[in-house]
Amino acid sequence: MNADDLRVSFVMPVLNEEHYIAAAVASVLAQDGLDEREILLVLGASTDRTDEVVAGLAALHAEIRVLHNPHNAISQSMNIGIAEARYPVVVRVDAHTVLPDGYAATAVRSLRAAGAVNLGGRMHAEGRTPYEQAVAWGYNSPGGLGGAVYHTGGEAGPAESAYLGVFDRAAVLAIGGFDETLSRGEDWDLNRRLMARGGVVWFEPALDVVYRPRSSVRALVKQFHASGRWRGEIIRRLGGRVPLRYFVPPALVVALAAGPLLALLGAVVGGGVGAAMALLGAAPYAVYLAWVALTAARADVPAGVRLRLLGVLPTMHLPWGVGCLFGILIPSRGHNAFAGR
Template sequence: MTAPDTKDNRTTLSSDDKPSRVVIIVPTLNEAAHIIPVLRSLEPGARRLGAQIAVVDGGSDDGTVELVRQQAARFPAIVLLHNPKRLQAAAINLAAKHFRDQADWFIRVDAHAAYPEDYCEVLLDEARRTGAESVTVKMTAKGQGLIQRNIAAAQNAVFGNGGSVHRNGGEGRFVDHGHHALMQMSAFCTVGGYDEGFSHNEDAELDQRLRKAGYRIWLTAATGIAYFPRDTLGKLSRQYLNFGAGRFATALKHPGSLERRHFVLMGLAPVAGLSVFSVITPQAAIPLVMWFALCLVLGLVKALRCRAPDIAFCGIAAAVMQMSWSFGFWREVWRSSWCGLRAALANRWLQEQK
C-alpha cells in the first residue's frame, strides 16, 4: 500500500465528535454457512452509522458470492469486492485502498464469528473514550458438535490459549496485541497496512509496527465476539501449524517480539523429537508423556469445574494446538535456514564464476 510519510493528519475522536465515515470490512473465502447471519447482525449498526459494508471475497466457490449479492439487493450499503490474492491481509489492504478517501475508520469483521448488534458503535465509543488508534476485542470460542465444543473449551482455557490477553477475561486496557476490530484508517495506511507476505499472524505483525510508530492499541471489555473454531482435529492442527509458522515470521521481522509463553511452546517439538529415542531408552519419552498427561488432567479439571462432561476431552484439543504450533514454528525455522543457506551457496558460486 502507498502510505503517507507521517501521522500528522491522523483523525482523533474527541468527546464531541460523531464519526460518520466508517466502513465495515468482511474478508470471505467459502463462508456460505456464516455470511448471511453476519451481514444481518451488522446491518442495523451500519444503518445508524451511515456505514458501508465491504465484503471482500477471495474466490469462494460455495455460493458465498451469490448470497452476498442477494443480501446487497435488499441492503444497498453492502459492496462486493474481489480479492485475487485470496488472503485476509490482502483483502483488508484492498478495501482500505478502495475506501481510504471515504472513511476515517474501518472495522474488520471475520465471517467465522457472531457479533452483537451494537458492536460497531461500542467500538467507536471506546476509541472516543480512550483516544486509541486501534480498538481490539476479546474472543470467546463457541462450538456446536462434540468435537467443536471440546476445541472451543480448549481455546477458552489458559492451558489451551497460553494466556493470550484477547482470549481471557479482565478489564479493558492498553495492550501490545489483540484481535483486530476497529482501526483508524490513517494509522493503518501510515504503517503500510498488513504485510501480504503473512498468511497467518498478520495482525500481530501489524501491531508491532503500530506500536513502534507510536499508536495505541486498546483491548476493550465493553464488547466482544463469539468465534466458531475448526470442527475437526485435523483442521485445527493445520490452523495451528500455520499460526506457529506465522509467529516465527513475525519474530524474524521484529526481533524481541516473542513472549515467554512462545518459548514454552517452542520446546514441545524438540520434546517430541526426543521421544523417538525411547526405542533405545524408555526414559526419553517421559517428558512427552508428562506433557500430554498434564493436558488431559487440565482438560478433565475444566470439565469438572464447568460441570460439563461433554468437554472432558478438551485437553486433547489443547495438546493438538500446542504441538502443531511448535512444529509449525520449527518448520518455518528450517525453511528459513534452508533458504538462507541456498542463497549463500548461490552467491558463493556466482562469485567463483567471476
C-alpha cells in the same frame, strides 16, 4: 461533518464461508447507533457457494459493496478494503464471527476515549457440537491458546494486539497497511508497527464477539499448523523478539521428538546411565499427557466435551508447534502458503 459522528466502514475478508457469511453480515446490519456505515465484503476465489450467497445479500442491502481479491490472502483483502473505505474508522469483521448488539458504536467511542489507533475486545469462541465446544473451550482458556487478554478476558487497557480490530484508518495507511507477505499473524504484526510509531492499541472488555470454531479435526489441524507456521515466520524475521509464550509449543515438540532418541540412545548405553536417559526421554510425554488429562478434568464443561478435550488440546498445541519450528527454519514462499483456510 461533526468530528463526533459515528461513521464506520466494516471490512470483511471472505473465502469459502457459505455456512457462516449470512450470520456474520446479519450481525453487522443489526448494528445501531451509527450515523453512517458501509459494509465492504472482499471476496477471495471461493470454491463453494460463498459468492452466490454474497450476491444475494448485496442485492438486498444497499450498504454492501463487493470487492475482489483473487489472491485470497487476508492481509491483501484488508488492504483492499481499507483503501476503498469511505469513513475514518474501519471495523474488521471475520466471516466466522457474530458481532454483539452495539459493538461498533461502543468500539468507536472507546477508541476515541482511549486515544487509541486500534482497539479490540474478547474473542469469545462458542461451539454448537460437542467437538466445537471443546475447541471453543481451548480458545477461551490459557490451557488452549495461552494467556492473551483477547482470549481470556481482563481489564480495559493497553494491549499487545487486538482481536479483529477497530482502526483509525489514517494511522493504518500511514504505516503502509497490513504486511501482504504474511498470511497469518498479520494483525499482531500490524499492531506491533502501530505501537512502534507511538500508537496505542487498546483492549475493551465491553466488546465480546462470538467466534465459531473449526468443526473437524482436519480443519483444526490445518488452521493451527498455518498459525504456527506464520508465527515462526514472524519470529525468524524479528530475530526472536516476541513474547516467550510463543516458544512453548515448539519447545514441547522438540522435547517430544527428542524423547525416543534419548530412549534409544539409553538402550545402547545401558546400565544406570542408559536407564536415566530413557527416563529423561519419557518425561516430556508423561508430563504433557498428565497436564492434558488434568486440564481436561478440571474444565467446567459437560462430560462429553471434557472427553474431547483430551484430543483437542494436543490438536491445537502440536500442529502449531511443528508449524512454528518450520516457520523459524524455512522461509514461507508466497502469501497463500499455509493459509489454513
